[in-house]
Amino acid sequence: MKHSGLLLCSPGRGLSCVACCPPIRPAGYDHADHLGSLRRLLAENTRQLREQGPPTKPITGFWCPGLGYLDRQGRQAGCLLHPALNQGQDLRGPTGFQEKCARESCPPARAFAALGEAERAALLDLCEGMDSLSFGSPRLNPVMRLLAFGPEVAAAAAGLGRRRREELAAWLWLGETPPAWGWLLARRLETWGVKALARPDLAARLAGEAQALAQRLGPVPPMEQGEALHSLCNEWEARAWQQLSGRRRVRPTDLARWRALI
């Protein structure tokens, strides 16, 4: 978890995320499965930290003893060892995770950081009133699911104007479409129009496009050839091509051919 108003981890308005704390969560882990026990653990940790000071032993298992509540109401959770809460002193060292925590980032956080101020504000409006465990849960928070599609799709959704969280949650494609297709979706919205985001057939429509495009990219060569996709294009485009082609590397001439198919 990082602290700054521009960061999704701690964006202000009483919102915060601790979904990757400690940053060793298995793929697909969601706080939504453990809300009751996590709330008890957070309350217990907060009390212990106040009474006994910071932990002195490394983390074992999936729980970090530095996590607790930042408010009296028990809604906003965060890292009580973070320098932003300790007059600049970083107390995370003894957990053994200081370095990993400090560099941790996730696709929704990187997408959020790439948005303009008005777009960030529009998305945070939709999260009003959520506690940390709900805010950081992709299952409970459709804004987290949306941001996983990358900054272009998130910006397009934010630009659709004021909506309610329930409306966003009703967009079934947010749960049915691989987030890696976000860059392809952004390209298609250029012709379909951003209102396509609210259409019930979007998941099927995009799946048809992705399948047709994947067939035209050509077979995966027996040996990886070319340059790493991440060195030839941005994170979101690289992720889309990797998912569609099954390849991590590509020759620049092949990438140019792929782009021409879009």
Ligand code: SF4
């Ligand atoms: S899951 Fe992402 S947004 Fe949440 S604390 Fe980790 S890096 Fe921040």
